[in-house]
Every structure is written in C-alpha cells, then in structure tokens.
Amino acid sequence: MANTPYPQSYYAASANPVPPRPALQGEVETDVCIIGAGYTGLSSALFLLENGFKVSIVEAAKVGFGASGRNGGQIVNSYSRDIDVIERTVGPKQAQLLGQMAFEGGRIIRERVAKYNIQCDLKDGGVFAALTSKQMGHLESQKRLWERFGHNQLELMDQKRIREVVACDSYIGGMLDMSGGHIHPLNLALGEAAAVESLGGIIYEQTPAVRIERGANPVVHTPQGKVRAKFIIVAGNAYLGNLVPELAAKSMPCGTQVITTEPLGEELARTLLPQDYCVEDCNYLLDYYRLTRDKRLIFGGGVVYGARDPANIEAIIRPKMLKAFPQLKNVKIDYAWTGNFLLTLSRLPQVGRIGDNIYYSQGCSGHGVTYTHLAGKVLAEALRGQAERFDAFAGLPHYPFPGGQMLRVPFSAIGAWYYSLRDRLGF
Numbered sequence: 001m002a003n004t005p006y007p008q009s010y011y012a013a014s015a016n017p018v019p020p021r022p023a024l025q026g027e028v029e030t031d032v033c034i035i036g037a038g039y040t041g042l043s044s045a046l047f048l049l050e051n052g053f054k055v056s057i058v059e060a061a062k063v064g065f066g067a068s069g070r071n072g073g074q075i076v077n078s079y080s081r082d083i084d085v086i087e088r089t090v091g092p093k094q095a096q097l098l099g100q101m102a103f104e105g106g107r108i109i110r111e112r113v114a115k116y117n118i119q120c121d122l123k124d125g126g127v128f129a130a131l132t133s134k135q136m137g138h139l140e141s142q143k144r145l146w147e148r149f150g151h152n153q154l155e156l157m158d159q160k161r162i163r164e165v166v167a168c169d170s171y172i173g174g175m176l177d178m179s180g181g182h183i184h185p186l187n188l189a190l191g192e193a194a195a196v197e198s199l200g201g202i203i204y205e206q207t208p209a210v211r212i213e214r215g216a217n218p219v220v221h222t223p224q225g226k227v228r229a230k231f232i233i234v235a236g237n238a239y240l241g242n243l244v245p246e247l248a249a250k251s252m253p254c255g256t257q258v259i260t261t262e263p264l265g266e267e268l269a270r271t272l273l274p275q276d277y278c279v280e281d282c283n284y285l286l287d288y289y290r291l292t293r294d295k296r297l298i299f300g301g302g303v304v305y306g307a308r309d310p311a312n313i314e315a316i317i318r319p320k321m322l323k324a325f326p327q328l329k330n331v332k333i334d335y336a337w338t339g340n341f342l343l344t345l346s347r348l349p350q351v352g353r354i355g356d357n358i359y360y361s362q363g364c365s366g367h368g369v370t371y372t373h374l375a376g377k378v379l380a381e382a383l384r385g386q387a388e389r390f391d392a393f394a395g396l397p398h399y400p401f402p403g404g405q406m407l408r409v410p411f412s413a414i415g416a417w418y419y420s421l422r423d424r425l426g427f
Helices: 039-050 083-090 092-101 104-115 133-148 185-198 266-272 313-324 368-383 388-394 404-425
Strands: 026-035 055-058 123-130 154-157 173-182 202-204 211-213 219-222 225-234 252-261 278-281 287-291 297-305 333-343 350-354 358-362
Touching: 026 039, 039 055, 039 185, 039 225, 039 368, 055 225, 083 092, 083 133, 092 388, 104 173, 104 185, 104 368, 123 133, 133 154, 133 173, 173 278, 185 202, 225 368, 252 313, 287 313, 297 313, 313 333, 350 368, 350 388, 358 368, 368 388
Parallel strands: 026 055, 026 225, 055 202, 123 278, 225 358
Antiparallel strands: 123 173, 154 173, 211 219, 219 225, 252 297, 252 333, 278 287, 287 297, 350 358
C-alpha cells in the first residue's frame, strides 16, 4: 500500500513526535466514521467523544496532511465573507446566529490547547494591515460590525501605531485583534489527534475512503477494509476528490504558497515584529506572515486556482516578502511549499446533510483555522439532535461555478485579477 508522507514544509520538519498509526485492515463498527483527520474531523471527533460517541477516523495520508498542517498558522476571526455580507444574503435572523458564532472558533482552539496541554507555540495578537485609505475605512467599519456582536478586543491603529508593531513602511494603519494570534498548525492538529486517542477515538492513517455505501447503516470502504457506522462526517475539504460528487460541483481546490526563512536571530526578528503578532494585509489576494518560535519568518500569499503546484514557489513569494521587508534581501529561504484550500463561489462554508446520516462541512475559502474548530462543534451538536446552529450554516445558499468544472478555474482567475487590479490602483 502506498505511503503518503508530509510535504517538505517547516511544519513537518519541526513537528512534535507522534506514534505510528496503522492503516485500517478488515472491518470495524463505530457510531461515527469521520473521513479526514484535519481540523474539521479532529474537532468533530473531540466534541463527539466528550459526549459519549464511539468515533473512528479514516485519513488518506497523515494527521494534518492537508490545509490543517500547511496553512499560515494564523487565528483569524469570522468567515471569509464577513457578517454584514451574510446579513445582506440571508437576512438579520440567520445572520444574528452566524454572527454570534463568528468568534467562537478561536476560543475553542485556546480551550483545546489548555485542556489537553497541546504544545503548538500559541501566541496572542493578530494585525490586519491597511495599504490604502479605502482599506482603512473598511477596518473601521469592521470594528463597528464585530463590536455589534460583542467582540471588543480590537484596536484601530494609525500609521505611527502600526509601525510600532510591524516594521513595514507600506501600511497607513490597521487593526489589532488581541483574540487573534498564531500557532504551529501541524502541532495543533497532532495535539488534537492525541487528545482524540486519549478519549478512545481511533485514527487510521494511510487509509483513503474510496467509496461511501449509502443507506440506513452507511459503510465507508477503504482499500483494505470498511467502517460500518450510524453516521458519517465528510471532512476531506480540498483533498476529498470526487468521493461525494454533489459536493465537488460547488467547490474548487485552490493552492496557496508559503516560504520560511532561515533563523533570523532574536535581534532582527524583534525589529520586524516587536510584539510577535501575526499580520495579514487587506488586499483581495492577501499576504500574511508571522515569526516562528525559533525566529524564522513564515510568509505566504498568492492563489493558484485549480490547485496546481507551481514550479518555483520561492520565485512567487520571495518578491512579496522583500516588498514588505527589503531588509531581508540577503536572507536564505529554508522551506517552500504549497497547500490547498477549498473555495466556494460565495466564499462561505458549505455545511449540510446527505440523506439522514451523512454530514459534511467544507469550503472555508482560505479562512479555515478558526471556522473548522467551530464546525466540529456544530456538527457534533447536530448528531446529538441540537440542529439550530447547524441549520443556520446549512441554510446558506450555494451555487455551482459559472461554466461548470471545465471553466471554473479561468473564470475565478479573471475575477481575482480584477480585484487584485483594484487593490493595486487603490479602488
């Protein structure tokens, strides 16, 4: 059987030790079979196990192999489309419930880290950096919007203030969210997996789901075994493939690229980000960056529609890094990798149920670290018969990409080009 290792990322190179997890051999029975051992699957498993369910997870590669172990490591609140957009789409009642949940994911992460003593380099503080007066105006509106829903750990920053927290001359201001922050994302996933196992959950690695047999007692088939369950949670996101065709039609895998410098040393690192906050800018195709525990700079950005792997990641991202920090021109890049996230046309997550017993959550659209942890709680609630919050997400409208799967990549790229042009021109 093929063995799929982690990509050669900084996160894999600095991951905490983990026990071997064998592939599934033969047939097992469980209450809930979860497909995918990323944040959505692990969060769902923890909430279910804490409520007495028997849980098995099948993972095609390794825990956190996909976006959960490759992302920028930033704890960013709300969704890829904010609450005001949701309100215009679905009305005030549904938006109120979704707004109340918009800041819960970060709290869940911190609760998990504390409860299960997860070593993942958790740091508080995230900065949204404005490059134009229009973006600064958006942040002012966003602060008022978030405060409407009780989120008050926010500080607007003028040009002088933002230069106290990030040594980049490009920004005219920003907003600091002290409930934001950053983590080592793969170590968070590995810690959550250990917590799952401590509660009796079972994780099978190198065990792709190849077919779901639907019915009153659904079965997940794998290359060398099968899992019989009362419920299935589909949590493969951008790495699900065509396992569930009706989900693939309304989503598109996209790649984002990340580089990591050599260790910068304490002095240089502190000049770049004196308070060790993470940063993302406010462009449509945004850049994001932060420091690691060993004082490297992780810098990411860009989108490849259709999730192709670029030939030279450093050539794409290094110029972005040097535009922000020209003082790093002689610094070596030690790691460069790509990872996929799942984009929806609305840029809102897709949540729902197929039949009576197959549940799913996917399509975080690049905003998944916090949302996936919330999704796990919401899915677990639904399986326990408490569906109000699940229904709020399931009621969000979703549409196929124009032109179907054949044309979704070029159409999306044209749209992104348009918005990135607006960013550059300051519209």
